[in-house]
Amino acid sequence: MKLSLVIPTYKKEREVLDQLERLYGYLTRVNPDFELIFVIDGYVDRTKDILESYITNNHLDKARVIGYKKNQGKGYAVRYGMKRVHGDVIGYIDADTDIQIRTLGYALNEIVKDDVYAVIPSKFHKNSNVEMTLKRKMFSYGLVSINKFFLNLPDSVEDIGCGLKLFKKSLIKKVLPNLHINGFAIDSEILNEIGNLGYPIVTIPFFMNKNRSDSTSTNLKSIYRMLGDIISLSKNNIHYTINDLFLVRE
Numbered sequence: 001m002k003l004s005l006v007i008p009t010y011k012k013e014r015e016v017l018d019q020l021e022r023l024y025g026y027l028t029r030v031n032p033d034f035e036l037i038f039v040i041d042g043y044v045d046r047t048k049d050i051l052e053s054y055i056t057n058n059h060l061d062k063a064r065v066i067g068y069k070k071n072q073g074k075g076y077a078v079r080y081g082m083k084r085v086h087g088d089v090i091g092y093i094d095a096d097t098d099i100q101i102r103t104l105g106y107a108l109n110e111i112v113k114d115d116v117y118a119v120i121p122s123k124f125h126k127n128s129n130v131e132m133t134l135k136r137k138m139f140s141y142g143l144v145s146i147n148k149f150f151l152n153l154p155d156s157v158e159d160i161g162c163g164l165k166l167f168k169k170s171l172i173k174k175v176l177p178n179l180h181i182n183g184f185a186i187d188s189e190i191l192n193e194i195g196n197l198g199y200p201i202v203t204i205p206f207f208m209n210k211n212r213s214d215s216t217s218t219n220l221k222s223i224y225r226m227l228g229d230i231i232s233l234s235k236n237n238i239h240y241t242i243n244d245l246f247l248v249r250e
């Protein structure tokens with residue numbers, strides 16, 4: 001099975017080589033048919049140069065770097081990458097090393113199964129190692145509840161934003177043309193599309209290297225933007241439902 005992993009990368013000078021090294025090493029052992037595609041979401045620092053010279057100097061020919069000048073957001077970067085891959089299984093993972101690598105192992109074990117089309121981790125899974133403060137738990141739970149209220153998510157989805165997702169190519173080909181969100185709500189948008197298409201999603205435990213309270217995606221500005229995006233997605237869902245009801249085909 002050929003695996004394509006897209007890595008949306010924004011201002012990660014300090015961490016990105018660690019992520020490259022461990023992904024390359026791990027996949028060489030467990031699934032050597034792979035490609036890593038780093039999408040540099042804006043040439044705003046030295047991340048692109050650092051990655052390119054490391055890849056060249058160490059002959060890492062299964063890794064490549066693509067991107068564009070202006071910062072656009074995680075969603076844009078994920079779409080940009082997923083349109084340029086060749087795998088049978090296509091996914092994305094964060095550019096830092098917050099996620100323990102064994103989470104990817106769990107995801108790979110599931111996605112190879114014939115009847116599995118999408119795999120996502122969850123902090124709320126009973127085997128997950130994530131310990132959250134009550135405040136953090138309430139925040140995360142609130143965000144998931146908002147997603148569930150507004151969107152058409154498969155029942156098995158209990159967490160949205162964990163930085164790893166894997167999909168079968170046949171499914172992502174159907175989903176990709178319908179995606180528009182540029183920001184962090186891309187995760188909500190993809191899961192909503194999968195729900196609309198009626199595919200199931202398998203949930204695995206999320207193993208984290210450290211507990212963070214200061215995630216970039218959870219600052220107030222990002223949260224407002226994310227909520228706005230989720231509500232706009234829910235309006236689209238209603239539009240489709242009404243069209244379905246009246247059998248309107250565009």
Ligand SMILES: Nc1nc2c(ncn2[C@@H]2O[C@H](COP(=O)(O)OP(=O)(O)OP(=O)(O)O)[C@@H](O)[C@H]2O)c(=O)[nH]1
Nearest residue numbers: 008009010041073074077094095096214215216217
């Ligand atoms: N913050 C941010 N992340 C982006 C952007 N575009 C792509 N990304 C990537 O999206 C992924 C998820 O981001 P987060 O983990 O929420 O944010 P982060 O920048 O890693 O910051 P931390 O919360 O400190 O981990 C990372 O791989 C980022 O590099 C962007 O415009 N802003």
Ligand SMILES: [Mg+2]
Nearest residue numbers: 094095096098
């Ligand atoms: Mg991060």
